[in-house]
Amino acid sequence: MTDHSRSFCAAVDWGTSSFRLWLLDDEGTVIASSSSNEGMMHCAGTGFAPVLDAHLAKVGAPAGTPVLICGMAGARQGWLEAPYMEVPASLMALSAQAARVLDAEGDVRILPGLSLNDPQAPNAMRGEETQLLGAVGENGNALVCMPGTHSKWVKIENGTVTHFSSFMTGELFSLLTKHGILQHAIEADRAVSADDAAFLSALERTTAQAHAALSGLFGVRAAQLLGFEARADGAAHLSGLLIGGEISAARGLYGEGLEVTLIASHPVDALYRTALERQGFSVALKDAGEASRAGLFNSAKRIWSQ
Amino acid sequence: MTDHSRSFCAAVDWGTSSFRLWLLDDEGTVIASSSSNEGMMHCAGTGFAPVLDAHLAKVGAPAGTPVLICGMAGARQGWLEAPYMEVPASLMALSAQAARVLDAEGDVRILPGLSLNDPQAPNAMRGEETQLLGAVGENGNALVCMPGTHSKWVKIENGTVTHFSSFMTGELFSLLTKHGILQHAIEADRAVSADDAAFLSALERTTAQAHAALSGLFGVRAAQLLGFEARADGAAHLSGLLIGGEISAARGLYGEGLEVTLIASHPVDALYRTALERQGFSVALKDAGEASRAGLFNSAKRIWSQ
Numbered sequence: 001m002t003d004h005s006r007s008f009c010a011a012v013d014w015g016t017s018s019f020r021l022w023l024l025d026d027e028g029t030v031i032a033s034s035s036s037n038e039g040m041m042h043c044a045g046t047g048f049a050p051v052l053d054a055h056l057a058k059v060g061a062p063a064g065t066p067v068l069i070c071g072m073a074g075a076r077q078g079w080l081e082a083p084y085m086e087v088p089a090s091l092m093a094l095s096a097q098a099a100r101v102l103d104a105e106g107d108v109r110i111l112p113g114l115s116l117n118d119p120q121a122p123n124a125m126r127g128e129e130t131q132l133l134g135a136v137g138e139n140g141n142a143l144v145c146m147p148g149t150h151s152k153w154v155k156i157e158n159g160t161v162t163h164f165s166s167f168m169t170g171e172l173f174s175l176l177t178k179h180g181i182l183q184h185a186i187e188a189d190r191a192v193s194a195d196d197a198a199f200l201s202a203l204e205r206t207t208a209q210a211h212a213a214l215s216g217l218f219g220v221r222a223a224q225l226l227g228f229e230a231r232a233d234g235a236a237h238l239s240g241l242l243i244g245g246e247i248s249a250a251r252g253l254y255g256e257g258l259e260v261t262l263i264a265s266h267p268v269d270a271l272y273r274t275a276l277e278r279q280g281f282s283v284a285l286k287d288a289g290e291a292s293r294a295g296l297f298n299s300a301k302r303i304w305s306q
Numbered sequence: 307m308t309d310h311s312r313s314f315c316a317a318v319d320w321g322t323s324s325f326r327l328w329l330l331d332d333e334g335t336v337i338a339s340s341s342s343n344e345g346m347m348h349c350a351g352t353g354f355a356p357v358l359d360a361h362l363a364k365v366g367a368p369a370g371t372p373v374l375i376c377g378m379a380g381a382r383q384g385w386l387e388a389p390y391m392e393v394p395a396s397l398m399a400l401s402a403q404a405a406r407v408l409d410a411e412g413d414v415r416i417l418p419g420l421s422l423n424d425p426q427a428p429n430a431m432r433g434e435e436t437q438l439l440g441a442v443g444e445n446g447n448a449l450v451c452m453p454g455t456h457s458k459w460v461k462i463e464n465g466t467v468t469h470f471s472s473f474m475t476g477e478l479f480s481l482l483t484k485h486g487i488l489q490h491a492i493e494a495d496r497a498v499s500a501d502d503a504a505f506l507s508a509l510e511r512t513t514a515q516a517h518a519a520l521s522g523l524f525g526v527r528a529a530q531l532l533g534f535e536a537r538a539d540g541a542a543h544l545s546g547l548l549i550g551g552e553i554s555a556a557r558g559l560y561g562e563g564l565e566v567t568l569i570a571s572h573p574v575d576a577l578y579r580t581a582l583e584r585q586g587f588s589v590a591l592k593d594a595g596e597a598s599r600a601g602l603f604n605s606a607k608r609i610w611s612q
Contacts, residue, residue, distance in 0.1 A: 084532075115532055120511065121521075122528040150487070150524055166524035168487075175481040181456070181474075205426065210516045211555030215427075218456055218472035222428040226390075226421055249517030 007031060009066045009304060010056060011296035013289075014073035015039050015127055016149075019051065020289070023059045026305070028297040032059035040072040048079035049104055066107040068300045070292065071127035074099060074110040084115035084124060087161045091133040095299035111299060114161055123166055127292070128152050128263075132161065134294030135263050135286040142261045143254055145276065146288070147243075147268045149174075153250045165253055167246040173238060176217070185221045186234035191267065194274040198233035202240025206248045207279050213245020243275045256280055263291050313337060315372045315610060316362060317602035319595075320379035321345050321433055322455075325357065326595070329365045332611070334603040338365035346378040354385035355410055372413040374606045376598065377433035380405060380416040390421035390430060393467045397439040401605035417605060420467055429472055433598070434458050434569075438467065440601030441569050441592040448567045449560055451582065452594070453549075453574045455480075459556045471559055473552040479544060482523070491527045492540035497573065500580040504539035508546025512554045513585050519551020549581045562586055569597050 008026040012019070017039035023031040034055045043051050052067065074082030082099035098109035113126035128146050136142045136156050144154040149170035155163045177188040192199055205212040220237045223229040229237065260281045262272055265288045273283050314332035318325070323345035329337040340361045349357050358373065380388030388405035404415035419432035434452050442448045442462050450460040455476035461469040483494045498505055511518040526543045529535040535543060566587045568578055571594045579589050 116528075117532055119529075119534045120507075122525050122532050122534055124528045124531050165521050166528070167520055168523045171486050172478075175485055179481055179485060180477050201426075209558065211551075211558045213520060214473055214551055215471050215555045215559065217474045217478075219428050222422075222430045222472070223425075225430050226423055226428050228425045228428055245517075245520055249521045252515065252517045253521065 004031060004060050004062055007062050007065050009068055009297075009300040010059070010061055011293055011300060012052070012055075012067060012069040012071075012073075013127060013130070013292040013296070014069050014071040014078075016072045017041055019055065020292070021052075021055045021059065022293050022296075023061050023065070024293075024297055024300070026301075028294065030293070034058045040075065040078050043073075043079070044077060048073060052104075052108070064106050066109075066300070066304055067104075068098065068109055068111065068296050068303065070111040070130035070296055074113060075126055078110075080110055082110040082112040085112045085129075087114055087116050087163065089114050089129075090160045091129065091136070091156070092138045092159055092302075094129060094133060095302040098299070098303065107304075109303065111296075114164070116164060121165070123164055125152055125164065125166075128154070129161070130295035130299070131263050131288060131291035132156065132295065133298055134296070135261060135291040138298070143258050144261045144263060145247075145250070145272065146263045147272050151246055153254065155254060165250070167249065169242045169246045173242055176238060177235065182217070182220055182234070182238065185224050185231060186238060187231060188235070190232065190235045192236045192239045192271060194270045196233070196236035198229055199236035199240040199271070200274075200278075202237050203244040203275050203278050206241060206244025210245075210248045210252060213241045213248070216241050239271060240275075243271055244279070247272075247275050247279050247281070251279060258282075259284060261286060263288050265289060310337060310366050310368055313368050313371050315374055315603075315606040316365070316367055317599055317606060318358070318361075318373060318375040318377075318379075319433060319436070319598040319602070320375050320377040320384075322378045323347055325361065326598070327358075327361045327365065328599050328602075329367050329371070330599075330603055330606070332607075334600065336599070340364045346381065346384050349379075349385070350383060354379060358410075358414070370412050372415075372606070372610055373410075374404065374415055374417065374602050374609065376417040376436035376602055380419060381432055384416075386416055388416040388418040391418045391435075392421050392423050393469065395420050395435075396466045397435065397442070397462070397601075398444045398465055398608075400435060400439060401608040404605070404609065413610075415609065417602075420470070422470060427471065429470055431458055431470065431472075434460070435467070436601035436605070437569050437594060437597035438462060438601065439604055440597035440599065441567060444604070449564050450567045450569060451553075451556070451578065452569045453578050457552055459560065461560060471556070473555065475548045475552045479548055482544060483541065488523070488526055488540070488544065491530050491537060492544060493537060494541070496538065496541045498542045498545045498577060500576045502539070502542035504535055505542035505546040505577070506580075506584075508543050509550040509581050509584050512547060512550025516551075516554045516558060519547045519554070522547050545577060546581075549577055550585070553581050553585050553587075557585060564588075565590060567592060569594050571595060
């Protein structure tokens with residue numbers, strides 16, 4: 001039996017379309033957890049407090065358990081805006097910038113996102129900064145790749161985020177497979193594996209030519225029109241182009257032959273590992289969910305254990 | 307009054323979503339014309355012959371007027387498949403490869419498309435080959451840019467197409483403005499002009515960095531989140547990234563500082579002219595509709611004037 005009297009805090013990763021809560025003891029061990037698809041989009045209609053309260057009740061959190069949240073709940077259209085910290089930004093300082101939700105019962109705080117206020121390359125993240133803290137630590141040095149709907153590449157020097165960039169890789173895959181001409185060339189729900197020939201062949205082209213992702217997209221269809229590939233190859237071909245194109249662009253931004261900390265979940269972790277290695281990066285893999293939890297716990301300790 | 311007794315042929319550009327017919331005399335002068343949105347997609351349900359007959363009647367074509375068609379009506383899912391000519395392919399030879407529609411009244415033929423049967427860069431076009439003949443001629447030399455839903459770049463040597471590539475520039479613009487996160491950052495029906503600051507600034511970034519189209523997409527949203535741009539700038543910003551990215555990739559494929567024959571229509575012609583010139587190309591503009599008509603007429607003369 002779990003011992004709820006040891007509860008130290010509830011850690012919440014509240015994204016655009018997902019909610020994930022862990023009840024943690026003061027060593028960061030998980031006492032209980034709960035998740036759902038009640039993300040920011042859902043809660044914009046129903047309100048945020050009832051969703052949080054229901055999950056706290058579900059995991060049996062003692063009354064008064066403090067709650068630390070990261071992610072889109074802190075966006076302008078979320079529960080309470082937690083203003084961005086501008087890079088260069090110390091990951092250790094996230095906790096001090098947490099926004100306190102005054103209309104919540106108990107102590108509920110939302111960690112800020114990060115912004116890159118460069119008019120030539122403006123950028124923003126919410127949620128990933130917490131994974132960075134969890135995966136890289138307070139004083140780490142790393143180049144980080146975080147695959148997703150909007151993938152992030154992040155440079156961290158001595159615990160400080162100095163630069164980051166975004167790629168709409170996951171969203172482009174989704175748009176191109178659901179709408180437009182390529183939907184006829186792709187089985188949208190087909191799982192892609194890292195050793196698919198069409199995936200590897202597309203990766204190879206993006207490694208050789210930075211522009212292959214753009215100049216090769218129509219080839220997903222043409223390869224089938226001309227009999228070089230079957231419809232079953234479409235998803236792997238497109239994945240290879242988009243993931244390879246992202247990594248090729250990141251090589252242009254951050255350099256060649258580096259070690260990359262890959263913060264990802266199954267099944268995309270295997271595709272990115274292969275793609276990164278093919279383009280000359282060495283890869284240290286960290287699980288995205290564990291990184292969120294560890295980052296939230298680290299920040300919670302700074303807030304409530306002083 | 308037009309003199310229908312001088313009718314030489316009907317020239318038809320039958321695309322995916324559009325139909326355009328010109329009744330021509332034997333010098334290629336337009337006697338009458340008709341157009342509608344009865345493209346291949348529409349006719350797949352209703353049949354092709356009735357649509358053609360209705361337009362022939364509308365322009366008053368004398369019985370027995372021969373008809374030459376280019377475009378998607380010749381696709382596998384069209385009226386009758388006109389098999390691709392494989393590049394290298396002579397534009398002068400298109401007419402000899404036209405497929406005769408046997409179930410049509412009178413002499414109706416469909417020009418073939420072109421295919422690039424390279425497993426590493428497979429590609430196909432239907433309709434553009436006819437514009438190329440019309441704009442560049444039987445013995446021309448040119449690097450051609452044809453903006454569109456699926457833009458084409460084509461290398462022509464002495465009237466022979468030796469290479470071409472495709473970019474899904476128009477489709478990406480449409481998908482990104484109608485679905486997904488950027489729809490909130492873009493007024494979809496906002497006209498973009500070639501001197502919009504957000505257009506020019508995005509162009510500049512794609513000129514400097516080939517990967518800017520991919521690494522900069524999310525910046526359309528971030529620029530607004532961080533107050534650098536307004537929603538009114540979104541369409542111009544995205545146009546600049548996608549058009550600039552296409553041209554930057556084409557520079558990688560075909561070389562720097564060349565003259566480009568731009569076959570385009572209003573209003574995209576002005577955007578591409580500016581973007582091409584900013585990346586060091588010199589531009590000779592040809593109207594896309596006139597190019598189709600001239601290419602059809604050239605081929606019709608070869609078929610019916612021997």
